Amino acid sequence: MIKSTIKTVAAAAMMAGLALPASAADPGPTITQIQERGSLLCTSHNGSYLGFAEVDDDGKWSGFDIEMCKALATAILGNPEALQLIPVSWAQRFPALQSGDIDVIIKVTGWTMSRDTELGLQYSRPYFIGPTNILVRSDLGATTPEDLEGGVFCINAGTSIERIVADYMGARGITYEALNFEKAEELRAALYAGRCDALAGFGPFLAATRFNAPDPEGFTILDAVLALEPEGIAAREGDDGFIDVINWMMSALLMAEENGITQANVDDIRANPPSASVERLLGASPGVGERLGLSDDWAYNMIKAVGNYGEIYDRTVGEGSVYKLPRGKNHLWSNGGLLYPLVLD
Amino acid sequence: MQRIIRNRRARGYLIQAVVLAASLLLTLSFILTARDNLVSQGIATGFGFLERSTGWPINFSIVEVTDRSPYSRMLLAGFLNTIIVGLAGLAGATCVGLIVGLMRVSSNLILNVLGTVFVETFRNVPLILQVIFWYAIFTHLPSPRGAIDLAGFGFLSNRGLMIATPSWSSWDLLILVVVIIATIVAARRFGGDRLLTKWGIGVAAVVALATALLFFGHDPDTPLISRPELKGLRFVGGATIKPEFSALLIAIMVFGGAYIGEIVRGGFLSVDKGRLEAARALGLSTTQINRFIRVPLAIRAMLPALTNQYVWLMKATTLGIAIGYPDYFMVVSTSINQSGQTMELLLLLMVGFLIINYTISGSMNWINSRLAIKGRS
Structure with a gap:
């Protein structure tokens, strides 16, 4: 069923490619569809995934992934509200994309080989680097994993975290005791009660664990990164124009941060651009939109609506x-992170 | 042919053979279908994974395992963990049950009420709730830095009970266990009827040997008694009883004790009043009546129900997974997640529990047949 859908989509994409020789202004089938519909169909969650897709009592969505959906909607349609958020579970996200219920998956989706090759997905550049971190009790005074010598680590049983911790600690000769639990609730309870000194896991999960603690100040996330999982934005395979837009959207958000362009000062900088590339980025001189099949002021609109990458991060999961x-590895390269903008020529 | 079918006996064998062949064929077809499906999905089968290293450790085991140990050794460690907590739980539940059962049949009103309250409380709360309840109590003890000092014997904290232990090597311990068993056998066989003298001699001999081993057998560089000491985040030295183990053990002891208490009570109540009256009429004292008439008859009545209860409690150790006790079930479950060898591991899980429970019911049946009154079924 899914395979045949993939084939149909792929065939349609190829036919479209053959019939219309690639022109600079052709944005590809997905964007054309979004523009005709007047809204972007993006992923949210069945419930709240804290920090990334949260829903409040009024049914209003917020979070890092939701902001990314808004940025993409603004880039394509010029309006952050031109967005329909479809709640899908982790398991539903891939079939929902294949069947056309959503246009794009922005849902901390790790870039793995099987998804990339077997599920018919096409990934953007990573928009978030998912770290495996350690959350410790602050009263231990630990700042590095080495300080946890001999400590007890709570770890989710049967996950890759078990192996990641064993490898990391083994390679550094740090002895530790692994206490494994099947369920997230039991993990958290054991940490809060002090049965373990530290909890190892996916960074954002640890942040939510700390926030939900009876005394959030009593817990600290160490800077050390045990392993990384790159999270990408996934679209249906074969629509290169759409992937281009997503990649350049990411790039524009990062370039804005690198050049100090924020939601607050974007108008001033557009009126008085410090360099030729910033001038192009904000559409003060033409080029940035036409080549993607968008308007020239898409990046300006986007930054005006959601701010740069750093602002989105701080507002949803970071210091704000x-x-x-x-920020860790999700900082710009110039601040010790792994993120960088592409070259806008 | 006609004659064979007419022959009742031959017909019986024929039907049995056909049924046996059919069930064998059915089983074989299940196995082959499963294997075909696994192969077509590209899922590896077989037991080769047992030799691969696991890459993940567990925090409690009596054989040494690390994240580099192969699956076979990890499974062995889990199996032994199940046996340890299970046997300790059965022994504890039997002691608790004996006391509670005696309280319940006692004519003392206070004891009677206490016993009834115990049984009605712990029998009516699901075992998993009790496990989580005890675990919550143990994990809310102070942290290692604020551990409760047990006057030199050890420390109590939310990392468990740390106790000072004599520095016997594992060989010393093995020798001691062998000597203790030999002493018990010898004391039962020989030494006549003077109970106090023969057991006194036995205990004195074991204690003397243990002291001698401690003084002459231990590594000269280590102290005679290994005491737990706070070093960084943990206690070093001595022995540690982890809260996961304690919580599971106590839950099984208390829950099982409530059931066994009722079995014990039933056993005592089943003893025919006429026999007790007859014993009294013969002029036996109360102690003699209990020792020679009441208890032996009660035990015979208890054994079959007790076997059931033991097998049931042994299976209840699998609740350890809820509080992170790495028993056989939890190790198998994690191995399934990590290696993907679901069928093989489930088979090993079943075989493991069959071995444990057949052993329990087999030995209980053996004891039962030894104790049964001769000439009666």
Whole structure:
């Protein structure tokens, strides 16, 4: 069923490619569809995935992934509200994309080989680097994993975290005791009760664990990164124009941060651009939109609506939010992170 | 042919053979279908994974395992963990049950009420709730840095009970266990009827040997008594009883004790009043009546129900997974997640529990047949 859908989509994409020789202004089938519909169909969650897709009592969505959906909607349609958020579970996200219920998956989706090759997905550049971190009790005074010599680590049983911790600690000769639990609730309870000194896991999960603690100040996330999982934005395979837009959207958000362009000062900088590339980025001189099949002021609209990458991060999961997740590898390369903009020529 | 079918006996064998062949064929077809499906999905089968290293450790085991140990050794460690907590739980539940059962048949009103309250409380709360309840109590003890000092014997904290232990090597311990068993056998066989003298001699001999081993057998560089000491985040030295183990053990003891208490009570109540009256008429004292008439008859009545209860409690150790006790079930479950060898591991899980429970019911049946009154079924 899914396979045949993939084939149909792929065939349609190829036919479209053959019939219309690639022109600079052709944005590809997905974007054309989004523009005709007047809204972007993006993923949210069945419930709240804290920090990334949260829903409040009024049914209003917020979070890092939701902001990314808004950025993409603004880039394509010029309006952050031109967005329909479809709640899908982790398991539903791939079939929902294949069947056309959603246009794009922005849902902390790890870039793995089987998904990339067997599920018919096409990934953007990573928009979030998912770290495996350690959350410790602050009263231990630990700042590095080495300080946890001999400590007890709570770990989710049967996950890759078990192996990641064993490898990391083994390679550094740090002895530790692994206490494994099947369920997230039991893990958290054991940490809060002090049965374990530390909890190892996916960084954002740890941030939410700390936020939900009876005394959030009593817990600290160490800077050390045990392993990384790159999270990408996934679209249906074969629509290169759409992937281009997503990649350049990411790039524009990062370029804005690198050049100090924020939601607050974007108008001033557009009126008085410091360099030729910033001038192009904000559409003060033409080029950035036409080549993607969008308007020239898409990046300006986007930054005006949601801010740059750093602002989105701080607002949803970082220092400006309740979770206080350190930027870590999600910083720009110039600040010790792994993120960088592409070259806008 | 006609004659064979007419022959009742031959007909019986024929039907049995056909049924046997059919069920064998059915089983074989299940196995082959499963294997075909696994192969077509590209899922590896077979037991080769048992030799691969696991890459993940567990925090409690009596044989040494690390994240580099193969699956076979990890499974062995889990199996032994199940046996340890199970046997300790059965022994504890039997002691609790004996006391509670005696309280319930006692004519003392206070004891009677206490016993009834115990049984009605712990029998009516699901075992998993009790496990989580005890675990919550143990994990809310102070942290290692604020551990409760047990006057030199050890420390109590939310990492468990740390106790000072004599520095016997594992060989010393093995020798001691062998000597203790030999002493018990010898004391039962020889030494006549003077109970106090023969057991006194036995205990004195074991204690003397243990002291001698401690003084002459231990590594000269280590102290005679290994005491737990706070070093960084943990206690080093001595022995540690982890809260996961304690919580599971106590839950099984208390829950099982409530059931066994009722079995014990039933056993005592089943003893025919006429026999007790007859014993009294013969002039036996109360102690003699209990020792020679009441208890032996009660035990005979208890054994079959007790076997059931033991097998049931042994299976209840699998609740350890809820509080992170790495028993056989939890190790198998994690191995399934990590290696993907679901069928093989489930088979090993079943075989493991069959071995444990057949052993329990087999030995209980043996004891039962030894104790049964001769000439009666």
